[in-house]
Amino acid sequence: MGGMTLLTAVWRGAWLEPVYPRVVRAETAIRKLPPEQDGLVIAVLSDFHFRRPEPVMKRVAGVIRREKPDLVVMLGDYRDRRLADFPECDVSRYLALCREGVPALGIRGNHDADLEAAGSGDTPAMLAAAGIPLLAGDRVVLQLRGKPLQICGAGGGADAWYEMTCALAERDPSLPVIGLAHSPEVIGGLPVAPPDLMICGHTHNGQIRLPFLRDILEALNREWQLNFDHGVYELPQTVLAVTSGLGMTRLPFRWRNPCEVLLLTLRTADGP
Ligand SMILES: [Fe+2]
Structure with missing residues (x-):
């Protein structure tokens, strides 16, 4: 019985x-x-960490084909720094597969930044081969449903705050602005007003979520902030959306936390 459970x-x-x-x-x-x-x-x-992508990416492509979103955003960690020999050409092929011809934008994750710093990777070329522009401190305006949508992107790594600040400095205040950042940490410490919506990954939602662990950690340390690990958070100046991502780092294991495709629907809002 115990063996079956295991x-x-x-x-x-x-x-x-x-x-x-x-x-x-x-x-x-x-x-x-x-x-x-x-x-x-x-x-x-987000957070692909490609190691055996064929089964999951085919299913992601199926979701995109079925749901027909207006835009696909990819939030980095395409490769894993511990699996640096995973070929970039295969990453490009899988990213092209899962966007299904939908307009797409990408940013770097911390693993992508680390690999490039170690001389093992060319994220802009990898994304370009899949037809996906890379935002790294950049602002773009896309025409979606006949109207402009303004997006600012910043990657993983120590430059993320600087990149997001540079991108936001160019914002058109007459348009809403959506921020893409690999880590939700970027929302803290920005020297400028945050975007109206910030979309992030990085957390993997803990990847392996043991029962009661969160309660135990909070009991041990009341200062422990396990905020922003997964979900949509209404903050005073912005809305933060965090996905648990698709892949795994370190252990090839997810528990009580399946890989996910987040479909975020934008609604109009009144107000100042
Ligand atoms: Fe990641």
Whole structure:
């Protein structure tokens, strides 16, 4: 009996949860969003950490094909610094596969930045081969549903705050602005007003979520802040959306935390 339970747990954590993405749907209201973009859907893919991407990426492609989002954003960690021999050309092929011809934008994750710093990687070229522009301290304005959508992007690593600040400095205040940052940490410490919506990954939602661990950690240390690990957070100046991502780092295992595709629907909002 115990052996069966253990086998089931291993099957769930090593095969089921890393391979079968759950589709998480969330809505958020954005000030100044034009009525034509009410209901616009952004598919968020993050933290790929490619090691055996074929099964999961085929399913991600199926989700994108079925849901037909207006935009796909990819939030980095395409390769894992511990798996540096994973070929960049394969990353490009899988990213192109899962965007399914939908407009897409990408940013770097901390693993991508580390690999490039070690001389092992060319993230802009890797994304370009999949037809995906890389935002690294950049602002772009896309035409979606006949109206402009303003997006600022910053990657992982120590430059993330600087990059986001540079991108936001160029914002057009007449348009809503959406920020893409690898880590939700970027939302703290920005010297300028944050974007109206910030979309992040990086946390993997803990990747392996043991029962009661959160309660135990909070009991041991009341200062412990386990905020912003997964979900949509209404903050005083912005909305923060954090995805648990698709891949795994260190242990090839997810537990009580399946890989996910986040589908974020934008709604118009009144107000100053
Ligand atoms: Fe990651």
